[in-house]
Amino acid sequence: MLAVTIYDIAREANVGIGTVSRVLNNSPKVTTQTRDRVVTVAKRLNYQPHAYAQALARKRSNTLCAIIPFFTNYFFIEVLQGVQETLTSLGYDLIIHGANSKDQVEEYLIRSMRKGRVDGTLLFSLELPERFADEFSENKMPLVLVDTFHPKFDSIRVDNATGAKIATEHLLSLGHTNIGMINANLKSAPARERLMNFKQTLTENGIAVNEENIINSSETRNDGFSRESGYHSMKECIASGKKLPTAFFVSSDIQAIGVLAALRENSIRVPEDVAIVSFDDVELAKIFDLTTMSQPMFNMGELAVKKMLERIEHPDALVTSVNFKPTLVVRASCGANKKYVFHQQ
Amino acid sequence: MLAVTIYDIAREANVGIGTVSRVLNNSPKVTTQTRDRVVTVAKRLNYQPHAYAQALARKRSNTLCAIIPFFTNYFFIEVLQGVQETLTSLGYDLIIHGANSKDQVEEYLIRSMRKGRVDGTLLFSLELPERFADEFSENKMPLVLVDTFHPKFDSIRVDNATGAKIATEHLLSLGHTNIGMINANLKSAPARERLMNFKQTLTENGIAVNEENIINSSETRNDGFSRESGYHSMKECIASGKKLPTAFFVSSDIQAIGVLAALRENSIRVPEDVAIVSFDDVELAKIFDLTTMSQPMFNMGELAVKKMLERIEHPDALVTSVNFKPTLVVRASCGANKKYVFHQQ
DNA sequence: TAAGTTTCTGAAAGCCCTTCCATGGAACCC
DNA sequence: GGGTTCCATGGAAGGGCTTTCAGAAACTTA
Numbered sequence: 231m232l233a234v235t236i237y238d239i240a241r242e243a244n245v246g247i248g249t250v251s252r253v254l255n256n257s258p259k260v261t262t263q264t265r266d267r268v269v270t271v272a273k274r275l276n277y278q279p280h281a282y283a284q285a286l287a288r289k290r291s292n293t294l295c296a297i298i299p300f301f302t303n304y305f306f307i308e309v310l311q312g313v314q315e316t317l318t319s320l321g322y323d324l325i326i327h328g329a330n331s332k333d334q335v336e337e338y339l340i341r342s343m344r345k346g347r348v349d350g351t352l353l354f355s356l357e358l359p360e361r362f363a364d365e366f367s368e369n370k371m372p373l374v375l376v377d378t379f380h381p382k383f384d385s386i387r388v389d390n391a392t393g394a395k396i397a398t399e400h401l402l403s404l405g406h407t408n409i410g411m412i413n414a415n416l417k418s419a420p421a422r423e424r425l426m427n428f429k430q431t432l433t434e435n436g437i438a439v440n441e442e443n444i445i446n447s448s449e450t451r452n453d454g455f456s457r458e459s460g461y462h463s464m465k466e467c468i469a470s471g472k473k474l475p476t477a478f479f480v481s482s483d484i485q486a487i488g489v490l491a492a493l494r495e496n497s498i499r500v501p502e503d504v505a506i507v508s509f510d511d512v513e514l515a516k517i518f519d520l521t522t523m524s525q526p527m528f529n530m531g532e533l534a535v536k537k538m539l540e541r542i543e544h545p546d547a548l549v550t551s552v553n554f555k556p557t558l559v560v561r562a563s564c565g566a567n568k569k570y571v572f573h574q575q
Numbered sequence: 576m577l578a579v580t581i582y583d584i585a586r587e588a589n590v591g592i593g594t595v596s597r598v599l600n601n602s603p604k605v606t607t608q609t610r611d612r613v614v615t616v617a618k619r620l621n622y623q624p625h626a627y628a629q630a631l632a633r634k635r636s637n638t639l640c641a642i643i644p645f646f647t648n649y650f651f652i653e654v655l656q657g658v659q660e661t662l663t664s665l666g667y668d669l670i671i672h673g674a675n676s677k678d679q680v681e682e683y684l685i686r687s688m689r690k691g692r693v694d695g696t697l698l699f700s701l702e703l704p705e706r707f708a709d710e711f712s713e714n715k716m717p718l719v720l721v722d723t724f725h726p727k728f729d730s731i732r733v734d735n736a737t738g739a740k741i742a743t744e745h746l747l748s749l750g751h752t753n754i755g756m757i758n759a760n761l762k763s764a765p766a767r768e769r770l771m772n773f774k775q776t777l778t779e780n781g782i783a784v785n786e787e788n789i790i791n792s793s794e795t796r797n798d799g800f801s802r803e804s805g806y807h808s809m810k811e812c813i814a815s816g817k818k819l820p821t822a823f824f825v826s827s828d829i830q831a832i833g834v835l836a837a838l839r840e841n842s843i844r845v846p847e848d849v850a851i852v853s854f855d856d857v858e859l860a861k862i863f864d865l866t867t868m869s870q871p872m873f874n875m876g877e878l879a880v881k882k883m884l885e886r887i888e889h890p891d892a893l894v895t896s897v898n899f900k901p902t903l904v905v906r907a908s909c910g911a912n913k914k915y916v917f918h919q920q
Numbered sequence: 921t922a923a924g925t926t927t928c929t930g931a932a933a934g935c936c937c938t939t940c941c942a943t944g945g946a947a948c949c950c
Numbered sequence: 951g952g953g954t955t956c957c958a959t960g961g962a963a964g965g966g967c968t969t970t971c972a973g974a975a976a977c978t979t980a
Contacts, residue, residue, distance in 0.1 A: 251938060344625070593929070
């Protein structure tokens, strides 16, 4: 590792270290002449500033950290793209922590509380333990929540209520009256919200809710937002022997893919026999031609970063909470389109 | 941000800062008594070490950076899981840079050359520009290559030659004699290697190579390792009107998914009419029931980290290159199994 | 008990930067 | 021309830690 410091540059350019620093930081208080001299030497010596010395002196690290349920859900990866691109363009670095358990979340939160390590923390979809809420809040450590909520912190969420409503109404508008729901684990707030508004929309439209046609996953891994969960829920539904609803609202694309598998194994056609609308619109939804509620994931990532930077600048600004409205993307799985579902004959 | 420093602890515990530091770093040269006193105070004050001050003093950041073709390919995300988990357990942090273009790769390489920023860089699947090779090498900056190669640096790769051979032999063993290949862009080294050994294996088995049945993608995005690329290649193949091979070796799972789509659109059944073997074994391969060459991605990530840490300890150790042998995972798309392909009736 | 060891401890130096402050010279004023 | 203002500049201080070094304390040994 080459060890060129501003002292070396100062010596070679016959100036003081203060001047070197000023030049490198584009301070206006340097004559063009001196500036040129310093720049030339810096280039010649191939100078690279020491990031941590800078961070220490500036009391700012230009690094954020993101804690996400990493590899379990493609959703986050897509949001992350928005985060990363925005950050990079602003000269920030991003440290990523993939959490697979509650303990890990706490471990990572502790890590990110280490003074100086990061300027702020982005927490994705994970519940914020109360004791950390207090700690972050008391110490004014910037924390932005994405797809999760806490009254003390800025949050960016999807409007699950509206999403569930639109999805359900879409199925109703297609003439379905017997509609089921394949849901994730009710421990997850989005699952609860989606369920509640699914029911409410049915009721509002004069359709009685049939609890038998609502399957809430009991899986804990990723709160039941998984292919396996969808597969098993639908299997269960079919195995029950009761008359199958003609349509299902499924709480995520990834579950819907499992649902499709279960249906196909039983030679139940989509959308002819059963129509499906799901939620998320991840990359996979396109591949499987799912009608789904699309969340502007990239934009959510972008906004998360923006909020974070504002929070860093103004630690005492009012806490804000933004709700993104999901939009309906009509593909084949709901039957509104003529073309058949991609994965089936 | 709470600002407890070792000075505060030293004062309260009636010791010197050196002693505090020693206690916190588990140096054995402290009496149990003093140690307890310091630990107690540290706990009471809720002390958190300042990461960057440590990094500066230790001349080590305990942070690595990974440059990956981020969101274009699920393959990397899976490798990354291995990387991240291993690193975290060792107290390292991981900065992630997703590169979407050559320029970005260079930008990120420059970033990671910033003194002190990271202890080492992991470069995934991307070609290392020669001028950076020189720079990293001259300055002994640790660099480990995964799924790419340069003689000056440690590398971890998949044995594409063996993989292509096994895949091809598998198709031959199933009785196919007219085998085509859907390949990625030949600009990519893996694409070239897979093609070469596909041809060679055919030749070795006394089967003439028919260039007409080999489609190399001309796409540049992600070097043609994409669903679209696979789709278009197969469309082209079908459109040519020539007799379709009874089997295809496809250079990646993601392309194979596009291939399946194209085939289905033309009512060509898999595996009955056309058998498919692909490469990678990403999560999606399971969903689509693809027979594919599996790469131990998690292990590759783990090993990459291990190599990196060794390199950091011993900057002058001999450069090593490890080849992982892929293994054949037989699912439905090759027709060796009775069960039908998941995505088709 | 004095000298010699060993062990522990406090303080200073160093890591590399940014920023503040004092300085000196140039430019400006009357 | 003497005094003032302005501004580029050099250098010290400071950021929080690790580590070295020398001295103090504790313990041996003769």
